[in-house]
Every structure is written in C-alpha cells, then in structure tokens.
Amino acid sequence: xxxxxxxxxxxxxxxxxxxxxxxxxxxxxxxxxxxxxxxxxxxxxxxxxxxxxxxxxxxxxxxxxxxxxxxxxxxxxxxxxxxxxxxxxxxxxxxxxxxxxxxxxxxxxxxxxxxxxxxxxxxxxxxxxxxxxxxxxxxxxxxxxxxxxxxxxxxxxxxxxxxxxxxxxxxxxxx
Amino acid sequence: xxxxxxxxxxxxxxxxxxxxxxxxxxxxxxxxxxxxxxxxxxxxxxxxxxxxxxxxxxxxxxxxxxxxxxxxxxxxxxxxxxxxxxxxxxxxxxxxxxxxxxxxxxxxxxxxxxxxxxxxxxxxxxxxxxxxxxxxxxxxxxxxxxxxxxxxxxxxxxxxxxxxxxxxxxxxxxxxxxxxxxxxxxxxxxxxxxxxxxxxxxxxx
Numbered sequence: 001x002x003x004x005x006x007x008x009x010x011x012x013x014x015x016x017x018x019x020x021x022x023x024x025x026x027x028x029x030x031x032x033x034x035x036x037x038x039x040x041x042x043x044x045x046x047x048x049x050x051x052x053x054x055x056x057x058x059x060x061x062x063x064x065x066x067x068x069x070x071x072x073x074x075x076x077x078x079x080x081x082x083x084x085x086x087x088x089x090x091x092x093x094x095x096x097x098x099x100x101x102x103x104x105x106x107x108x109x110x111x112x113x114x115x116x117x118x119x120x121x122x123x124x125x126x127x128x129x130x131x132x133x134x135x136x137x138x139x140x141x142x143x144x145x146x147x148x149x150x151x152x153x154x155x156x157x158x159x160x161x162x163x164x165x166x167x168x169x170x171x172x173x174x175x
Numbered sequence: 176x177x178x179x180x181x182x183x184x185x186x187x188x189x190x191x192x193x194x195x196x197x198x199x200x201x202x203x204x205x206x207x208x209x210x211x212x213x214x215x216x217x218x219x220x221x222x223x224x225x226x227x228x229x230x231x232x233x234x235x236x237x238x239x240x241x242x243x244x245x246x247x248x249x250x251x252x253x254x255x256x257x258x259x260x261x262x263x264x265x266x267x268x269x270x271x272x273x274x275x276x277x278x279x280x281x282x283x284x285x286x287x288x289x290x291x292x293x294x295x296x297x298x299x300x301x302x303x304x305x306x307x308x309x310x311x312x313x314x315x316x317x318x319x320x321x322x323x324x325x326x327x328x329x330x331x332x333x334x335x336x337x338x339x340x341x342x343x344x345x346x347x348x349x350x351x352x353x354x355x356x357x358x359x360x361x362x363x364x365x366x367x368x369x370x371x372x373x374x375x376x377x378x379x380x
Contacts, residue, residue: 014258014259014260015258015259016258017258017259017260018258018359018360018361018364050294050297051294052221052222052223053221053222053310053314054221054290054293054294054297055217055218055219055220055221055289055290055293056217056218056220056227056262056286056287056289056290056291056293056294057223057224057227057260057261057262057263057286057287057290058223058224058260059224059259059260059263060260060263060287060290060291060294061290061294064290064291064294064295064298065294065298068294068295068298068299069298073295076291076294076295076298080287080291083259083260084259084260084263084283084287086258086259087257087258087259087260087263087264087267087283088267088279088283090257090258090259091253091254091257091259091264091267091268091271091279092267092271092276092279094253094256094257094268095253095267095268095271095272098249098253107378108375108378111371111374111375111378112371112372112374112375113248113249113252113371114336114338114342115367115370115371115374115375116252116256116367116368116371117248117252117332117336117337117342118333118337118342118343118345118346118349118367119345119346119349119363119364119366119367119371120248120251120252120255120364120367121329121332121333121336121337121346122345122346122347122349122350122353122363123255123349123353123360123363123364124225124228124251124325124328124329124332125326125329125346125350126350126353126354126360127225127325128225128322128325128326128329129322129350129354130354131222131225131318131321131322131325132319132322132326134318135315135318135319135321135322136319136322137315141315141316141318141319142319144316144319144320144323145319145320145322145323145326146323147320147323148319148320148321148322148323148324148327149323149324149326149327149330150323152229152323152324152327152328153327153330153331156237158233159229159230159233159324160215160219160220160230162320162324163219163220163221163226163317163320163321163324164219164317165320166316166317166319166320166323167313167314167316167317167320168313168316169316170312170313170314170315170316170317171309171312171313171316173312173315173316174311174312174315174316175308175309175312
C-alpha cells in the first residue's frame with residue numbers, strides 16, 4: 001500500500017531529522033530516491049529548489065511536494081501529517097518535563113538552559129552564515145545583508161517589510 | 176442619580192466590549208489569534224524555518240508580548256533539541272505555553288498551512304512558470320537580507336541571554352565546528368546537553 005509506505009517514510013524523516021531546514025534534506029534524499037525510488041535525482045533537485053522558494057519550512061514543503069507527486073492531494077496530506085506527528089509527540093513530552101522541573105527547582109533549570117543557550121544560538125548563527133555564503137555574491141548583496149541586519153536591530157520595523165524591501169531592491173539592482 | 180446613570184453606561188460598555196458593536200462576538204479568541212499570527216509568518220517567509228525564527232520572535236515577544244525573551248530562549252532550546260522541522264517545533268511549544276494543547280495545535284496549523292497550500296498550488300499549476308527573471312532578481316535581493324535578519328536575531332538573543340566571555344567562546348567554537356568541520360548538529364546539541372547537565376549538577380553540589 002503506497003499511502004502506508006509514504007506515511008512510514010515521512011514519519012521516519014520526522015523522527016530522525018535534526019537541526020532544521022536544509023540539514024534534513026540528505027535524509028529525505030536517501031528515503032525518497034535511494035530506498036523507494038519515488039523520484040529521480042533531477043526531480044528531487046527541482047523539489048528542493050521549489051521548497052526553498054515557497055513560503056514555510058523546507059521540511060514541510062518537501063513532504064507536501066513529494067506526497068503530491070506520489071499520491072495526489074491525499075498523498076500530500078498524509079506525508080505532511082506524518083512528518084509533523086513525531087514533533088507533536090516529542091515536543092509535547094519535552095514541554096511537559098520542562099514545566100514539571102521548572103515548578104520543582106527553578107534555579108537548576110535556569111542553569112541548564114543558560115548553559116545550552118550558546119549551543120542553540122550556534123545552530124542559528126550557522127544557518128545565517130550558510131545562507132550568507134550561498135546568497136552573497138557581490139558588493140550589492142553584502143550591502144543588502146548589512147542593511148537588513150542593522151534595520152532589524154535598530155528599528156521596530158516589521159521584519160516582513162525588511163524582507164519585502166530587500167526583494168524589491170533585488171528587482172531594481174539585478175533586473 | 177448621576178452615579179446610577181454612570182453605572183448603567185459602564186454596564187452597557189462592558190456588554191459591548193464582550194459582544195462587539197453589533198451584538199455579535201467578533202473578537203477572535205486566543206487560539207484564533209495564535210493561528211493567525213503563525214499563519215501570517217508562515218505565509219510570508221520564504222527560504223525555510225530559520226527565516227521564520229526572527230519573525231516569530233518579533234511577533235510573540237515584541238508585538239503580542241505572549242512570552243518573555245528568556246522564555247523564548249528556553250523554547251528555542253526545546254525546539255532545537257527535538258527532531259523534526261524546527262519552525263514546527265517552535266510553533267508547537269510556544270502554542271503550548273500560551274494556550275495549552277489547543278494553542279499548540281493552532282500554532283502548528285498556522286505554521287504549516289501556507290506551505291502546504293502554496294506547494295499544492297505550485298505542484299498542480301505553476302511549475303512551468305516558476306523560473307522567471309523577475310522571481311530570480313527578487314530572490315537575489317531577498318536571500319542576503321534573510322541572512323541579515325537571522326544574524327540580527329542571534330545578536331539580540333545573545334545580548335539578552337549570554338553572559339561572560341566563556342559563553343561567547345562556546346558560541347563561536349560551536350559555530351566554527353558546524354561551518355568548517357561540518358559537525359553534525361545532533362552531536363553539538365548532545366555535547367551541549369552533557370556539559371549543561373554537568374554544570375547544573377556541580378552548581379547543586
């Protein structure tokens with residue numbers, strides 16, 4: 001049964017993908033191309049390109065797209081539910097533990113989270129740097145990146161406006 | 176008599192406040208607000224979950240004031256420590272905090288619905304027209320900006336949550352391991368957890 005296989009595959013992807021976004025793509029690639037031969041490599045590259053250029057998390061986009069290719073609208077619904085189901089279970093569990101220990105001894109929890117903070121931020125910083133390495137190609141894009149950085153720190157401007165403005169700047173500068 | 180009249184007016188005002196001007200409750204409840212907040216963020220952020228991070232922080236900490244900066248850091252830690260899609264995890268745990276399980280589901284639905292809908296639309300109709308010069312130029316401008324705003328959220332969170340030279344050294348060292356030596360993020364998280372538990376234990380003793 002193809003739908004069941006689809007569900008199991010994306011459930012697995014949901015469980016074993018750590019680090020968010022593009023870190024999950026090798027795992028999806030292995031599951032979709034090597035194990036099940038659902039897509040060819042060029043098709044998969046197209047999926048990744050489209051997933052990066054449409055709204056929302058890349059993992060969800062991939063699941064919806066691959067699910068649609070394999071089983072239509074039902075397939076995409078099943079794949080999307082399957083990929084978020086592990087998150088719902090594990091995050092809820094962690095939140096429950098977090099609340100329980102926070103009530104018990106706040107000091108210990110604070111020390112733990114404070115020690116974790118630099119590690120967690122390093123993952124976010126890595127995402128920023130990898131996107132910069134991919135997206136910054138000339139002085140104009142360096143200027144845009146620095147302007148966005150300063151605007152979002154120094155002003156209360158909605159970040160959506162900053163991103164949209166950068167896109168418009170791209171239309172002017174690159175078209 | 177004047178006080179009675181004032182009381183009446185207050186009563187009417189209270190009812191109006193509750194039911195809206197036309198006698199219909201038009202005020203969205205908490206779950207709807209959570210759903211709409213995450214829907215807005217999910218619909219307009221392109222380039223993956225980490226782009227959603229600065230927007231989620233701005234929405235729930237600065238604008239709505241649902242959670243504090245410190246709580247946001249806690250929830251980001253939980254979201255990064257769980258497998259799955261990072262932005263989905265973050266929407267779930269923030270939703271939990273604001274309004275329990277129904278809040279978590281509202282946040283989740285808001286975060287994934289735009290990507291689900293837009294991918295379906297593209298898969299069904301637009302795939303042919305996707306590669307255009309306009310779109311490419313737009314992204315050539317927008318993508319450097321995403322790295323800028325993600326960098327900014329690191330700056331803001333670090334300023335509020337990191338203390339002392341040691342923590343900044345860990346941040347830079349871990350980032351270097353991830354970027355230059357391509358360490359697995361899971362390994363970094365697990366090493367961080369072991370160190371954090373050790374420090375918690377030593378503080379207790």
